[in-house]
Amino acid sequence: MNQTKSGFTPQYLVDEHVGSSLISHEILPVRKKPIAGTDTGKTKPAVTSLARGGVTGPLPEMTTPGPATFMKLMDCTVDRCIPALVTAFDLSTHRKAVDIGGGSGCLAHHLATVYPDVHVTVFDLPQVVEVSLQQQPEEMKSRVSFIGGNFFKDDYPMADLFIMARVLHDWDEERDDVLLTKVFNSLTPGGALLVLEKTLHDDKGGPLPALLEDIGMATLSIGHERSGKEYRKLLAKHGFDQIEIKEIQGSNHFDAIYAIKTEQ
Numbered sequence: 001m002n003q004t005k006s007g008f009t010p011q012y013l014v015d016e017h018v019g020s021s022l023i024s025h026e027i028l029p030v031r032k033k034p035i036a037g038t039d040t041g042k043t044k045p046a047v048t049s050l051a052r053g054g055v056t057g058p059l060p061e062m063t064t065p066g067p068a069t070f071m072k073l074m075d076c077t078v079d080r081c082i083p084a085l086v087t088a089f090d091l092s093t094h095r096k097a098v099d100i101g102g103g104s105g106c107l108a109h110h111l112a113t114v115y116p117d118v119h120v121t122v123f124d125l126p127q128v129v130e131v132s133l134q135q136q137p138e139e140m141k142s143r144v145s146f147i148g149g150n151f152f153k154d155d156y157p158m159a160d161l162f163i164m165a166r167v168l169h170d171w172d173e174e175r176d177d178v179l180l181t182k183v184f185n186s187l188t189p190g191g192a193l194l195v196l197e198k199t200l201h202d203d204k205g206g207p208l209p210a211l212l213e214d215i216g217m218a219t220l221s222i223g224h225e226r227s228g229k230e231y232r233k234l235l236a237k238h239g240f241d242q243i244e245i246k247e248i249q250g251s252n253h254f255d256a257i258y259a260i261k262t263e264q
């Protein structure tokens with residue numbers, strides 16, 4: 001078992017360490033500038049410090065999590081609120097959904113279970129899909145499929161529902177514009193986009209879970225959290241309308257935003 005100098009063993013360091021780094025594979029778009037007071041200040045100071053329970057100093061290679069460990073970390077924060085996420089809006093009229101950056105398929109599997117008429121495709125990096133397919137429950141194989149690719153460059157399948165959970169907050173506005181343009185163009189008219197992100201109050205003064213998430217993203221990535229008003233503006237800029245936002249109660253990483261691509 002890998003322990004930090006403080007004796008604290010973060011759960012996601014307990015498991016196996018897949019050789020490939022999530023950073024070098026751009027699973028998380030890590031901020032290149034060093035953060036004052038953290039680690040070596042080379043390329044991933046904040047991640048190395050956080051992954052080691054706040055302990056600073058040179059980083060042994062084994063503490064860099066790969067796709068499998070990163071997905072476990074993601075999934076354990078989705079699991080506890082997943083029923084609320086898939087039922088925040090009635091998705092039963094949809095037939096074909098694509099979960100952009102859907103990782104292990106945790107959300108996709110729940111969605112396909114709650115809505116038996118919806119087939120879900122998870123689009124994620126090839127090295128993530130490889131691990132996800134190995135872990136996929138046998139009974140879900142006909143309901144949820146996986147496509148490996150680069151979501152900035154490769155085509156998405158056409159669908160009447162797109163899902164983006166904790167993807168937009170990873171990137172800057174320029175890259176989010178690329179993703180949302182591709183999503184909009186791949187949505188059938190009348191289709192919808194479900195964004196799952198924690199939203200800040202419009203004055204950015206709270207709530208606490210969103211502020212903490214915002215600090216996390218500012219430290220770890222090139223992204224940030226947005227207020228509901230900012231999400232409305234961003235989605236409207238890309239042609240979406242009838243934008244609705246629902247708060248997911250409790251301490252979690254999500255609120256639900258649903259927006260329509262209106263038929264012309």
Ligand SMILES: C[S@@+](CC[C@H](N)C(=O)[O-])C[C@H]1O[C@@H](n2cnc3c(N)ncnc32)[C@H](O)[C@@H]1O
Nearest residue numbers: 026027074101102103124125149150151165166
């Ligand atoms: C913060 S995680 C969110 C995972 C999942 N949606 C969730 O909320 O638990 C971001 C996801 O985007 C994927 N990703 C990052 N860059 C990507 C790229 N260029 N192409 C495809 N997927 C990418 C990562 O592999 C990861 O699964």
